[in-house]
Amino acid sequence: MRKSTQAFIEHARRVPGFSWFDTLHGYIYARWPYFYIGSVLNQPRTLRPFLRFAERLINQRGAAEQARHTSTAPVTNSTTIADTYHGKVVPLDEAKHLVQINEPVNLTTPEHIVPFALARDIVLDHPDHIVVLDCPCRMARLNAGEEPCLPLDVCLIIGEPFASFILDHQPNHARQITPDEAVDILKAEDERGHVHHAFFKDAMLQRFYAICNCCSCCCGAMSAHRNGIPMLISSGYVCQADEARCVGCGVCVKQCQFDALSVQDGHVVVDAAACMGCGVCTNACPKDALSLVRAPDRPAPLEIEKLMREAIVAD
Numbered sequence: 001m002r003k004s005t006q007a008f009i010e011h012a013r014r015v016p017g018f019s020w021f022d023t024l025h026g027y028i029y030a031r032w033p034y035f036y037i038g039s040v041l042n043q044p045r046t047l048r049p050f051l052r053f054a055e056r057l058i059n060q061r062g063a064a065e066q067a068r069h070t071s072t073a074p075v076t077n078s079t080t081i082a083d084t085y086h087g088k089v090v091p092l093d094e095a096k097h098l099v100q101i102n103e104p105v106n107l108t109t110p111e112h113i114v115p116f117a118l119a120r121d122i123v124l125d126h127p128d129h130i131v132v133l134d135c136p137c138r139m140a141r142l143n144a145g146e147e148p149c150l151p152l153d154v155c156l157i158i159g160e161p162f163a164s165f166i167l168d169h170q171p172n173h174a175r176q177i178t179p180d181e182a183v184d185i186l187k188a189e190d191e192r193g194h195v196h197h198a199f200f201k202d203a204m205l206q207r208f209y210a211i212c213n214c215c216s217c218c219c220g221a222m223s224a225h226r227n228g229i230p231m232l233i234s235s236g237y238v239c240q241a242d243e244a245r246c247v248g249c250g251v252c253v254k255q256c257q258f259d260a261l262s263v264q265d266g267h268v269v270v271d272a273a274a275c276m277g278c279g280v281c282t283n284a285c286p287k288d289a290l291s292l293v294r295a296p297d298r299p300a301p302l303e304i305e306k307l308m309r310e311a312i313v314a315d
Contacts, residue, residue, distance in 0.1 A: 004168040007161040011125075015205050026203035030162065031169050037136035038143060041220045083117045087197030087212060087221050088302050089235040091279035091292060092186060095196040095211055097304050099156060099182035101127040105304075107311045109208075113300045114233065119200040121207035122304070129163040130182050132156055134173040138218045149215050154189055156182050156211040162204065189213035193255035195278040197221065197232060198302055216257040236301035237277030237292035241268045245289035252281035252290060 005027070012023040029036050090098070105124040114120045133155040138148035157166045157174075166174050177185075186196060190213075197212040199221075216222045225232040239260065248266040260274035261281060268289070277298070282290040294301075 002168055004161060004165040008165050011161050011205055018206065022203055026201075026205065029201070029203050030165050033133075033136045033166075033170070034139050034143070034173075037220060038140040041137065041140045041223075084119065084202040085199070085221075085231065086114075086116050086119070086201075087199045087232045088114055088299075089232060089276045089278050090196050090198050090211075090302055091235055091237065091277070092190045092196065092283060094235075094302060094304070095186050095198070095213075096183050098198060098211060099130060099158060099186070100179050101304065101308075103127070105308060107307055109302070109307070110300075113236075113302055113307075114200065115299055116200070116233075118202040119204070119206045119208075121200075121205075122307070123205070123207050124159040126160045126163070127158060128179055129160055130156055130158050130177050130179060131163040131167045131174050132177050132182070132185060133166055133170060135212070135214060135218070137212075137214060137220045139173075140220070141218055148218050149192075149194075154185060154194070154213045156185065156213070158208075158210060162209045186211070186213065190280060190283055193257065193280050193284065195219075195222070195257050195276070195280060222257065232276065234275075234295065234298040235277035235279070235292075236295060236298050237279070238272050238275045238295040238298070239270045239277065239279075239281055240291050240293045241270055242289045242291070243267050245287045247287055247289075249286065252285050255281050255284040 008027065008030070009023060012018050012026065015022075101124055105122055105127065107122050109120045109122055111120070132153050134152040135148075135155045138150075138152050138154075141148040142152075153173075153175075157163050163176070167176055189196070192215075194213050194215050197214070198208055199210045199212055200208050212219065212221070214222065216226065221231045246267045248263045248268065250263050250268075252268055253261045253263060257278070257280065258274050258276050260271045260276070262269050262271070272295075277292055277295065279292050282292055
């Protein structure tokens with residue numbers, strides 16, 4: 001058994017309530033991400049019974065977790081894949097903070113920030129250990145004979161045991177990078193109009209493990225979101241336009257991955273309900289006519305530095 005596999009199992013044993021099935025699930029997900037994610041995206045007929053079986057197991061797991069955490073709330077089999085594998089949209093600056101942490105982190109994200117039943121922890125062991133991986137969603141399109149957006153190497157795996165495991169088992173699709181190189185990837189993807197998501201997964205030790213940088217045409221989670229499956233949650237911000245500055249050039253409309261912007265009567269109009277507050281448009285606007293403002297009706301922003309300060313005060 002490889003050292004990275006042993007490390008993953010050892011970490012799994014320390015997670016309260018993490019079963020042997022969870023450990024196996026996590027191993028399969030991280031060991032064969034292209035098969036796992038490609039199967040979910042493409043859903044070949046032969047795998048549909050397996051996927052239905054997996055959905056039933058997810059429901060059972062969700063009911064057990066609900067019973068464990070709440071003694072009075074009724075237990076329901078309503079947990080879906082969106083609760084087990086979900087992304088929090090983060091603007092560029094917050095994404096950069098997540099790859100520039102220089103100390104271990106062990107905290108649970110408050111529900112008002114990540115309101116999911118499962119996988120809300122941020123536990124960063126060796127946060128400077130970062131691996132960039134060829135995007136499984138883009139690879140799924142490539143393997144299906146389609147043309148994905150480029151480049152492929154845009155998924156950032158952060159901390160241990162995940163970074164070493166991916167690097168060890170995906171040597172042809174992954175490489176280790178520095179935090180500065182990770183920031184460069186984030187900036188480049190932002191300039192391409194691609195959205196940053198901090199991803200959490202139950203099988204990945206019930207915690208944050210990666211930053212996805214993707215587009216609506218390739219990203220499985222964004223496609224699910226577009227089709228009514230809530231695998232993504234808002235950054236906590238919404239775009240706001242300054243009509244006095246806006247010249248109606250439409251650059252922001254082309255950049256928006258959520259179809260939340262349009263030009264009407266010579267000015268940009270924001271569909272606040274569709275906007276996820278990613279900030280890609282604000283960085284692209286040549287006239288600085290767009291900005292992000294806090295949306296009080298949305299989950300709070302994922303501000304890692306603030307959460308770390310609050311954890312210190314609480315201790």
